[in-house]
Amino acid sequence: MGKSKTTKFKRPQFNSVGLPVTVVKEGDGEExxxxxxxxxxxxxxxxxxxxxxxxxxxxxxxxxxxxxxxxxxxxxxxxxxxxxxxxxxxxxxxxxxxxxxxxxxxxxxxxxxxxxxxxxxxxxxxxxxxxxxxxxxxxxxxxxxxxxxxxxxxxxxxxxxxxxxxxxxxxxxxxxxxxxxxxxxxxxxxxxxxxxxxxxxxxxxxxxxxxxxMNTAVLGALENVLLSSQPGVTQTLLRTLAAGTLWNMKSSLPAARQAETVNAVVATLSQCLDLDAGMLIPELRQAEELRHRNAPAVSDIEGQAPEELAEEEMIEEEEAPKQKRNGKAAKVDNDFSDLLPRGKEELREATALLTAQQTSLEIIVNMCCSDGEWLNGLRCLCSFIENSLSHTVLKKTEFPKKETVNLCHQNPSWRGLIKKMERVQSRALTCLHSILSTMDAESLGGATALQEAAQHLSSMVFGAPEIPKDEEFLEAVISAMRSLLQMIASKNIPQCMTPQQLMSLSETATRCDVVSVRVNAVAILGITGSTLAKEKGTAETLQMIGNALLQVATKDPELVVNGEALDALFDVFADGEEAETAAKNISLLPALKALQPVFKTKIRKEGKGKYSPQQLCVLDNIRVNLRRFIGYLEKVLKK
Known part of the structure; x- marks a missing residue:
């Protein structure tokens, strides 16, 4: 059914300190x-x-x-x-x-x-x-x-x-x-x-x-944030949000400043993604532990009672810019939150880092969804196609470091970061899918870079004893894999995944409740099968792929998945001696003849109330192509 178009990311809901609601729900472990x-x-x-x-x-x-x-x-x-x-x-x-x-x-x-x-x-x-x-x-x-x-x-x-x-x-x-x-x-x-x-x-x-x-004052305020040099991870989140806002405002930017602003936006996103959460989070956790070990008891702080100390901390900076702590001058921290407890500064920093990186990846996805001259301008302007940002995105698709995950798991307050790290990974995979769907092979580094990316995705999916079943991860990785395999096939680049691995992936995907996962899984089988059909001695593998696609076309409850499976069958068995042999061995012709009236009836009964006009148009084209393909098989298999 063609290459899927990535849906734009909408902004997440958040609390007073810029933390997504998921952090509120997940931050203290099990609810x-x-x-x-x-x-x-x-x-x-x-x-x-x-x-x-x-x-x-x-x-x-x-x-x-x-x-x-x-x-x-x-x-x-x-x-x-x-x-x-x-x-x-x-x-x-x-x-x-x-x-x-x-x-x-x-x-x-x-x-x-x-x-x-x-x-x-x-x-x-x-x-x-x-x-x-x-x-x-x-x-x-x-x-x-x-x-x-x-x-x-x-x-x-x-x-x-x-x-x-x-x-x-x-x-x-x-x-x-x-x-x-x-x-x-x-x-x-x-x-x-x-x-x-x-x-x-x-x-x-x-x-x-x-x-x-929008006026120059608004633009100026956003640019001041974007170009600020204040250090710290939380400032990185602020700059990332400003970058996203400027991208939303792109049509309102003065023509003379568009190129400069877009370059600054992309540079900000790239700098954010360059930060290594796997290294910074353990450092922040260690800093928190060190601070707690070194902190004196409240009763030891100049003999103050807790109530007196709390009152003192609320003094505004304008009235008392500095105050004594253990005999030393200390700047008062006026950044308070009614949601996260005091004393969680390092956790706040870690959360801000992951929020910033997730947001950056979502902004890049929206950039890839942009139409017309803005997307062309983006391609020409920035390191986006110079392989630096795409390489950074690929790095973010790696599994969170085991040591970092274990460290977070040991503390209930930090446990919610595990899901956040996994979400950054899933967003990176979705971002990779968008980049692959938007850019050409040469811009992404050519055959070598694409093969390396394919090997990377393959290790992520097949490196564990069994394929991960988390739906968010599976949806993201399989969409990225589809785009990558499609590009590799179009350039006649050898694939690095075995048919057995792909069949295993397909079996896992067909048991997933997410429709897009099943759609992309059968599309991957179609891409792989059509490539193998051009090679000698592949009839047995084509039979395996054909049987799997027939099962999905016949038994999946979703009409769009049935249609994608039929579309994949057309690709796999469209041409070649190996495909003809495999088609005879699995009785493809009678199976499609039996399926034809069923598919036509499902479109008529289920289509209008359930699917969009665009989806219905695609499904109707598949119905027509099914009739034509049956006619083609009748001629070829009679030889």
Missing amino acids: EEHGDDSCPAAELLEKLQSPSADVREFACASISRVVQQSQTIPGFLQRDAVRRLGPMLLDRSLAVRETATGALRNLSACGGQEVCEDMVKHDIMTPLTALLREVRLHRCFSLTASLQLLPISSCYSNINESSSQALSVFNKSGLLDVVVQCLEKHPHNLELAISAAHCLHTVTEDNPELLCS
């Missing part, structure tokens, strides 16, 4: 099971009506924490949580406002599209927009206001991601300026800037109405 009886929704929502600001603040903070366990969210929704939390955004107590926005942020992030739609339905945009406007009018970016804006911009982004109505409100409310002002605070308040950068990355994607209002 505890809680039934409906243990959900404290009714009691906490009732406390929102208390005349005491302290009680209202406690209720909001508790809701913020509880809804991170996604199974508790239905209990809150059933009790009208969104409508009852909305007024808290304009509460007379600033502390209540902050915790309420945090609760709504976590509810929108962990609840997904359903919750975001419920928020819009209950007009959460009115108090949320009013709160942002109030901050904007006062132009107040003290510590309190900054902390307040962290969850607000995150909440806005999560809702905008799921609601076109919310996006329209953002466009018309003039909130772009306040988000850019938050971004400009990056030298002094990194968390606020990252939250704003996530928001901009979300709202600028596929939003031509907003892009029309």
Whole structure:
């Protein structure tokens, strides 16, 4: 059915410090099971009506924490949580406002599209927009206001991601300026800037109405972030988000600056991917352990009680830029989070690194999906086709280092990074697929580079005692393998995978619930079979491939998979003596004759309600080609 087109990546939902929601769900290891009886929704929502600001603040903070366990969210929704939390955004107590926005942020992030739609339905945009406007009018970016804006911009982004109505409100409310002002605070308040950068990355994607209002001030703020030289992994995440936003804004860039900006974007992504997580994560974990070993007990710090020390840490930098710690001057860290505990700076850095690399890979995929002159410009402008970035992407497809995985597994707080590392690997494989689908063989290094890439993918899939069954990984690696084998076959380059390995992969894939995995698996069999059909002594292998494809064409429940299997059969048995011998031995002609009316009926009965017009067009072409192929076999096999 032809080469598959990669779907663009949409921005992930995130929390106040720029960490994807998956980190919230995975960060502390296995989630505890809680039934409906243990959900404290009714009691906490009732406390929102208390005349005491302290009680209202406690209720909001508790809701913020509880809804991170996604199974508790239905209990809150059933009790009208969104409508009852909305007024808290304009509460007379600033502390209540902050915790309420945090609760709504976590509810929108962990609840997904359903919750975001419920928020819009209950007009959460009115108090949320009013709160942002109030901050904007006062132009107040003290510590309190900054902390307040962290969850607000995150909440806005999560809702905008799921609601076109919310996006329209953002466009018309003039909130772009306040988000850019938050971004400009990056030298002094990194968390606020990252939250704003996530928001901009979300709202600028596929939003031509907003892009029309972009001005030089917005562009300048993004370029200042992109070109900043501040060290640190978290700054790398900030620059990556700015790069993604500038790519979203590409049509609004001044013509004279387009080439320079795209080059800077690609350079930023490449620098991010060059960082070695397998080396940095153990270093960060070691730094955390060393800090904990060297940290004196709280009671030893100048005799201060914990409450006094906590109060001191909240002193704003403007009022007290430095303070004494163990007799030494120390700069106060004003980057706080209501989601990650204090003392997790190294874990925050590790998470930021993996988030930045995942985001970079997703941006490159979107670049490869870009049409027209922008993609041509990208090909000509940057090291993308000079094999440096593609080589970096290939390196990211490697399995996470075993030592690093084991290190993370030993600590519950770090355990969530394992899934994050695996996701970076899967995104890299998807990115490799996009690059292979977009670039030509010469640009990627020629036959030698392609063979090396094929050997690399082969070792990933077949190096273990059994093929990995993780669906995300399998979907990514098999799509990359299809694109690579297609390119290798088109250049008549020898393949490095044996038919037995490919059959093993096909058997694993056909048991996968993901339709695209099964589609790509039969396509790989078709590519391999059509190559083997040109060689002598391959009839037995072609029989094996033909039988496998017939099984899929006949028994797979999905019509698109049936069609792909038939398409592959046409390729494998289209020509050659070996193919004719194999076709006779597996009784291909009678099998296809029996399948023909069944396939035609399935298109008529299942097609219109289930598949897109484009898919139906492809399936109808396969139906026509099946009739023609049967006619071809009738002539050839009568000889």
